[in-house]
Amino acid sequence: MPEGPELHLASRFVSRVCAGVVFSGPVEKSEVSKNSEVPFTCDAYYITATSRGKEVRLTLTPIEEEGEPQARPAGKACQPMDIVFRFGMSGFFRFTAGSEMPKHTHLRFYTNETPQRALSFVDVRRFGSWEPNGDWQTDRGPCVMFEANVLSDRAFDKPICEAMLNQKYFNGIGNYLRAEILYRYAFMKARTVLDGLLPKKRELPEVKPEQGQCQPHQDSEMSLSKKIKVKMESPDILDLCHSMPMEVINMGGKGYDPEKPDDYSTFQAWLQCYCVPGMKSLRDHNGRTIWFQGDPGPLAPKVSKSPKAKRKGKKKGEDQTDKQGVKGEPPAKGIKKEKEGAQNKRVKSHSESKKTKENKRKGSRSSEGRKKQSKPERKGDAPGTTVVKRQRRRSMRTKSEKDS
DNA sequence: AAGTCATGTAAACCTTACCTGACTTA
Numbered sequence: 001m002p003e004g005p006e007l008h009l010a011s012r013f014v015s016r017v018c019a020g021v022v023f024s025g026p027v028e029k030s031e032v033s034k035n036s037e038v039p040f041t042c043d044a045y046y047i048t049a050t051s052r053g054k055e056v057r058l059t060l061t062p063i064e065e066e067g068e069p070q071a072r073p074a075g076k077a078c079q080p081m082d083i084v085f086r087f088g089m090s091g092f093f094r095f096t097a098g099s100e101m102p103k104h105t106h107l108r109f110y111t112n113e114t115p116q117r118a119l120s121f122v123d124v125r126r127f128g129s130w131e132p133n134g135d136w137q138t139d140r141g142p143c144v145m146f147e148a149n150v151l152s153d154r155a156f157d158k159p160i161c162e163a164m165l166n167q168k169y170f171n172g173i174g175n176y177l178r179a180e181i182l183y184r185y186a187f188m189k190a191r192t193v194l195d196g197l198l199p200k201k202r203e204l205p206e207v208k209p210e211q212g213q214c215q216p217h218q219d220s221e222m223s224l225s226k227k228i229k230v231k232m233e234s235p236d237i238l239d240l241c242h243s244m245p246m247e248v249i250n251m252g253g254k255g256y257d258p259e260k261p262d263d264y265s266t267f268q269a270w271l272q273c274y275c276v277p278g279m280k281s282l283r284d285h286n287g288r289t290i291w292f293q294g295d296p297g298p299l300a301p302k303v304s305k306s307p308k309a310k311r312k313g314k315k316k317g318e319d320q321t322d323k324q325g326v327k328g329e330p331p332a333k334g335i336k337k338e339k340e341g342a343q344n345k346r347v348k349s350h351s352e353s354k355k356t357k358e359n360k361r362k363g364s365r366s367s368e369g370r371k372k373q374s375k376p377e378r379k380g381d382a383p384g385t386t387v388v389k390r391q392r393r394r395s396m397r398t399k400s401e402k403d404s
Numbered sequence: 405a406a407g408t409c410a411t412g413t414a415a416a417c418c419t420t421a422c423c424t425g426a427c428t429t430a
Binding site: 002003006034054086087088089090091104123124125126127128129165167174175176177274285286287288289 | 409413418419422423424425
């Protein structure tokens with residue numbers, strides 16, 4: 001689950017397990033990885049790590065012998081090296097016995113002990129990457145957790161929910177943090193509205209509706225313009241972009257612990273919106289699922305006309321546009337809502353691409369297709385829960401159960 | 405067996421592709 005907090009926890013993990021441990025020899029890369037080889041070899045070196053947003057930097061530091069730099073066989077001194085990692089969707093570090101090779105390991109650092117141990121970069125989906133002699137990516141903004149963030153107006157050229165995944169402005173925010181931040185932001189704004197009406201604001205009860213209850217965002221009246229540009233809103237969002245990931249970090253490693261990947265229960269309990277039954281979801285224009293409660297209001301994304309998943313072997317004429325609607329509602333209503341924007345002007349479509357128009361002509365995105373893919377709610381689920389949500393949660397649960 | 409989804413992002417698009425694995429559906 002690599003978002004900012006997980007990257008930071010990974011850097012802490014590496015620094016902790018590698019403290020005082022002497023590594024030796026070349027860095028080993030899997031054959032299948034398309035990332036570059038790490039041209040570093042040294043008889044004795046230390047590994048430390050730091051993080052910034054969604055990047056982790058390993059520093060390989062040759063150990064000096066009696067104050068002298070180590071000489072390599074060619075006579076050239078070993079030089080320190082930084083390697084900057086991005087974790088993609090599934091990257092993490094493991095520290096294991098050298099004889100134990102975690103599946104999907106793509107980069108390994110061996111200790112000079114007997115028996116050997118190894119630090120491994122594991123990445124099932126291989127979307128992660130590393131850069132030898134690399135530095136923090138220049139087009140990424142300051143770390144939302146540990147650096148001051150000053151947003152330019154351009155960050156608000158798009159709906160905030162889309163801007164939040166832009167690492168140029170919010171380095172470290174990913175999809176689950178987006179959901180949790182926007183969810184809490186909505187209540188923060190609700191609180192603000194009530195504070196203005198009531199004299200004893202400190203005695204206000206926590207504004208929190210019952211699970212599954214759909215509440216419109218209270219700031220929808222304040223900002224119905226097409227884009228959120230209200231500067232005074234940004235401090236709220238900025239605060240949450242810092243405090244939410246810090247909460248995950250401060251879970252004591254229970255949110256995401258490379259040593260205990262089987263215990264997600266604390267983290268799952270922390271989630272109030274992401275993949276939570278009763279919450280609704282939409283696709284943003286990048287095909288990412290955005291989770292929210294009730295009417296998405298001014299926080300809504302532009303809705304993708306062409307969801308990310310145009311999978312291989314997809315049958316012609318098969319529709320995928322159901323995912324664009326508000327899940328958990330009858331599909332016709334969702335689509336109508338999306339097309340007409342009756343209740344929600346921000347849930348709007350992109351202008352159709354040529355390909356989309358072509359597909360429509362071919363009948364590949366007919367409304368019939370949408371109807372066929374709609375799923376009824378199941379008994380026992382909170383209102384608005386869809387099959388997709390059930391699947392996802394089951395998947396998370398099953399994974400933790402299985403791993404344990 | 406086929407389809408769908410997933411905590412990300414580069415490249416060239418305004419989406420698509422890159423990947424694997426778990427799960428559901430037919």
